[in-house]
Amino acid sequence: MVSGTCFAEMGANVTCVDIDQRKIESLKNGKVPIYEPGLDEMVLRNYREGRLHFTTELTSCLDEVEIVFSAVGTPPDEDGSADLKYVLEVARTVGRHINNYVVLVTKSTVPVGTAKKVKAAIQEELDKRGVQIEFDVASNPEFLKEGAAISDFMSPDRW
Numbered sequence: 001m002v003s004g005t006c007f008a009e010m011g012a013n014v015t016c017v018d019i020d021q022r023k024i025e026s027l028k029n030g031k032v033p034i035y036e037p038g039l040d041e042m043v044l045r046n047y048r049e050g051r052l053h054f055t056t057e058l059t060s061c062l063d064e065v066e067i068v069f070s071a072v073g074t075p076p077d078e079d080g081s082a083d084l085k086y087v088l089e090v091a092r093t094v095g096r097h098i099n100n101y102v103v104l105v106t107k108s109t110v111p112v113g114t115a116k117k118v119k120a121a122i123q124e125e126l127d128k129r130g131v132q133i134e135f136d137v138a139s140n141p142e143f144l145k146e147g148a149a150i151s152d153f154m155s156p157d158r159w
Helices: 001-007 020-026 041-048 085-097 114-128 149-154
Strands: 014-017 052-055 067-070 102-106 133-138
Touching: 001 014, 001 041, 001 052, 014 067, 020 041, 020 052, 041 052, 041 149, 067 085, 085 102, 085 114, 102 114, 114 133
Parallel strands: 014 052, 067 102, 102 133
Antiparallel strands: none
């Protein structure tokens, strides 16, 4: 939420996707589901100015984007490792529906080697479709401090 809103604040056209319809409707009505100082106003401003959009369907915006940031949960699996089912489901959805080049950036905190699994999941779906579409995969885990996330994003330690 913070990253998408901050990208919109910098002038990018951003679509935030969540499978929870109630959360999306709340966001469209200016109600942010998390507390972060200043985020409510920033979300509302960018939504009203048409840079920030909300949907429950990732597929509805894939033809219009160059970059997809995947920021899904990675709850602990039975053995304590990160459960990658949501990360890989986003990758499969991208592979099933992209028609143009896209970069899939994983913002979730994931173990080393996850990018290879994400790339394989996308490629498997493209192969099933019988299409060759170029794509790239990157990892950009988010380490923003609660209560200072906006300033952490907008003024990072390093460039």
